Amino acid sequence: MASAEVAPYAKVGGLADVVGSLPKALNKLGVDARIVLPAYRMVEDQAENISPILCEFPVRINETWSKQAYIRSIQKDGLTTYLIGTDEWFQDADRSETIYRPGIDQYLFFSSAVLQLGKHVGWNPQIVHCHDWHTGFIPVMMKHSPFHQWNEMASVFTIHNLAYQGEFDLDILDRLGMGHWLFSPDFVEAYGRVNFLKAGAAFADLVTTVSPNYAREIQTPEYGARLEGLMQYLAKVGRLEGVLNGIDQSVFDPETDPNIPCHYNSSQPQGKALCKEELCRTAGFLPGPEPILGIVSRMSTQKGLDLLIDAADRLLKKNARLVVLGAGEPPILEGLHHVERRHPHQVKFFEGYHETLASLIYAGCDGFLMPSSFEPCGLGQMIAMRYGTIPIVRQTGGLKDTVEDCKTGFVFKEKSAVAFLKAIDRFLSLYEDKDRLNEMRKSVMNVDWSWDKSALTTVKLYQQVLAKRQSESIQIA
Numbered sequence: 030m031a032s033a034e035v036a037p038y039a040k041v042g043g044l045a046d047v048v049g050s051l052p053k054a055l056n057k058l059g060v061d062a063r064i065v066l067p068a069y070r071m072v073e074d075q076a077e078n079i080s081p082i083l084c085e086f087p088v089r090i091n092e093t094w095s096k097q098a099y100i101r102s103i104q105k106d107g108l109t110t111y112l113i114g115t116d117e118w119f120q121d122a123d124r125s126e127t128i129y130r131p132g133i134d135q136y137l138f139f140s141s142a143v144l145q146l147g148k149h150v151g152w153n154p155q156i157v158h159c160h161d162w163h164t165g166f167i168p169v170m171m172k173h174s175p176f177h178q179w180n181e182m183a184s185v186f187t188i189h190n191l192a193y194q195g196e197f198d199l200d201i202l203d204r205l206g207m208g209h210w211l212f213s214p215d216f217v218e219a220y221g222r223v224n225f226l227k228a229g230a231a232f233a234d235l236v237t238t239v240s241p242n243y244a245r246e247i248q249t250p251e252y253g254a255r256l257e258g259l260m261q262y263l264a265k266v267g268r269l270e271g272v273l274n275g276i277d278q279s280v281f282d283p284e285t286d287p288n289i290p291c292h293y294n295s296s297q298p299q300g301k302a303l304c305k306e307e308l309c310r311t312a313g314f315l316p317g318p319e320p321i322l323g324i325v326s327r328m329s330t331q332k333g334l335d336l337l338i339d340a341a342d343r344l345l346k347k348n349a350r351l352v353v354l355g356a357g358e359p360p361i362l363e364g365l366h367h368v369e370r371r372h373p374h375q376v377k378f379f380e381g382y383h384e385t386l387a388s389l390i391y392a393g394c395d396g397f398l399m400p401s402s403f404e405p406c407g408l409g410q411m412i413a414m415r416y417g418t419i420p421i422v423r424q425t426g427g428l429k430d431t432v433e434d435c436k437t438g439f440v441f442k443e444k445s446a447v448a449f450l451k452a453i454d455r456f457l458s459l460y461e462d463k464d465r466l467n468e469m470r471k472s473v474m475n476v477d478w479s480w481d482k483s484a485l486t487t488v489k490l491y492q493q494v495l496a497k498r499q500s501e502s503i504q505i506a
């Protein structure tokens with residue numbers, strides 16, 4: 030599995046969680062799944078059980094451009110993660126906020142190195158599973174790079190978010206030593222640019238996305254981000270599948286999470302109240318019975334935070350309190366700082382990326398808000414439920430597949446502050462009725478969000494891809 034983010038080493042959002050946990054579940058099913066990640070400085074500095082350099086080799090990207098790569102590896106929980114390093118690019122990434130830097134050369138290098146890695150570490154995978162646009166050219170390189178065709182391997186490309194496509198000028202193809210004939214709507218061109226996400230989707234043997242509902246949505250103009258035609262085509266020919274994400278339930282576990290002050294579970298939930306007290310102290314709130322609503326999120330327009338900013342004054346008349354944690358787009362950060370300034374006793378906005386604080390928010394809050402404008406899957410609602418925190422979500426993407434209105438949370442449909450507030454009101458009424466609240470808390474904590482089922486589906490898909498590959502090569506022979 031090749032990805033630009035992998036938890037627990039280098040994480041910005043859910044992509045890292047997924048690539049860090051799915052391979053573990055696949056290994057349990059007998060698949061030899063291994064991960065490949067750029068050797069960011071933050072990983073090399075902090076990871077335990079990291080090996081010395083295993084090998085070095087030149088990565089050739091075009092006739093005149095080649096760059097030396099080194100490989101290190103990390104062993105954790107029976108899982109191997111290979112790190113691809115070089116003297117440039119990844120050395121600047123010392124924290125979550127600096128993982129993604131502008132430019133494309135680092136991903137061309139990484140993609141190319143992924144394809145050479147097997148030979149150098151003595152490993153011959155049958156499938157290369159790529160994630161999101163940064164790795165979108167791997168399936169193209171496997172078929173058309175003059176330097177390392179990997180035709181006998183199959184490729185799977187997972188779209189975690191269709192909104193990020195990685196668009197570049199035509200000269201990227203020169204940089205890759207590839208012919209301009211690829212710059213066509215049938216291949217890697219979309220709307221006059223070389224589109225990395227499209228390239229991955231067009232060339233991979235199978236495309237998956239992270240929930241069944243999002244797989245349907247991306248075939249529509251509303252959610253298709255201008256690639257709905259390609260998505261419709263892939264679905265029609267059986268090359269698009271929606272497989273619901275899971276989470277690593279041993280990581281997100283209120284019984285063992287080292288980041289929370291008191292442990293609890295669904296039969297002994299008392300510790301949650303102590304986590305709430307600690308959250309109040311951390312947020313500078315007076316302790317009290319009022320409900321606390323939480324958000325842990327990338328601050329991106331995708332997340333529907335404009336609805337929250339719009340609804341905030343009306344919401345805060347209701348005696349609820351709000352704790353938000355996130356890093357991202359400046360206008361959203363500014364909007365939330367304004368809300369905090371207007372309601373200093375009820376609102377705390379922590380700007381930044383903090384895993385310890387994230388756990389405390391999941392555990393210490395009563396309700397968790399995800400008013401997303403679109404949401405391919407969403408892990409926040411699953412994590413919140415694990416910690417007995419009731420999700421209040423918009424009915425979109427994977428949120429629709431994972432939250433059942435009035436049973437495991439509160440769901441609203443219309444993209445408006447009014448609809449959002451109505452859903453929050455329904456939660457606040459539940460909050461007043463302690464028996465019903467405790468009942469819902471218990472049931473959300475008992476939902477199974479493990480990878481077991483989806484890993485099995487993934488193995489079946491891998492088998493289908495390999496079988497198709499085999500029949501194709503027999504036909505060619």
Ligand code: ADP
Nearest residue numbers: 042043044326327355381382383387407408409
């Ligand atoms: P997305 O992948 O779109 O960001 P998800 O809900 O799938 O959304 O996953 C988000 C993941 O990132 C969750 O594990 C969440 O706890 C984590 N996360 C998001 N923002 C922060 C933050 N500021 N600090 C710590 N963890 C965060």
Ligand code: GLC
Nearest residue numbers: 043044189404405406407408
């Ligand atoms: C993306 C999506 C999110 C999904 C995550 C993991 O970042 O925005 O909905 O849960 O990837 O697949």
